[in-house]
Amino acid sequence: MKELTPVTIRPPFARYAHGVEIPAHWRIVQTSGQLGIRADDSIPEDAYAQAVICFEALSEILKSAGMTANDVAHISAYVTARDHMAGYMRARDTFMAHATRVPSSTLLIVSGFTRPEFKVEVEVLAAAP
Template identity: 30%
Template sequence: MRQINPRNIAPPVGAYSHGMEVRGGGQWLHVAGQIGVAADGELCEGFEAQVRQAWANLMVVLADAGMDASHLVKVNSFLVDAAHLPLLGPVRQGFLGTARPASTLLVVQALARPQWLFEVDAVAFKPD
C-alpha cells in the first residue's frame, strides 16, 4: 500500500492520507459501521466513551481477520454533534498510531438510533 498525498494540493488537514493505492493480490475486509456498544451489549455513556468503544470494536474486527490499523485503507467517521469534534481526534489517533488511511468525517443529523453519538466504518487490505 502507498499513501497518495500529491504536492500540488494542500496537505491533509489531519492524520489521514488523500488516497491509498493498493496493488497486487491480497485480502480485502469491509467493516460495517461500529458503534459504542460493548461486548455485553451495553451502550457506553457519553460521546468520548462511545468513540473509544467503536474504535475498539473496529480493532477487534481487524484482529479477527488477521489485520491491524496498518492495514486500513479507508475510514469513514460519523458524529451527530460538531461540538464533539475536539474529543474525536485524540481517541482516533490513539487507535491509528502511525497509520494514515484515506478518511472522511461527516457530521450528520442522526444515526440509526437517537442514543448513538458516533459510528465508524472502514475498508482494510492485507497484501499476500
C-alpha cells in the same frame, strides 16, 4: 499500501492521506459501521468514549482477519454534532498511533443514528497481502 498526498494540493486537515493505493491481489476487509455500544449493551454518554468502543470493535474485526490498524486503508466516520469531532479524532489518533502510515479518511456530521444515544459510528476499509 502507498499514501497519496500530492504536494500540489492543500495538505490534509489532520493525520490522514488524501488517498491510499492498495496493491493488486491483496486481501480486503470492509467493516460495517461500529457504534459506541459495549457487549453488555451499555452506551457511554461521552462521544470520545463511544469512539473508543467503535475502534475497539474495529480492532477485533481486523484481528479476526489477521490484520491491525496498520492495514487500514480508509476510515469513514460519522458524528451527530461538531462538538463530537474532537473526541472522535482523539480516539482515531490513538487507534492509529502505532501505524507506519496514515489512511485516507472521511468525517461527516449526520442528523442521527438508529437510537438517539449514539453519537459516533465508524467503519474501515483494510487491506493486507
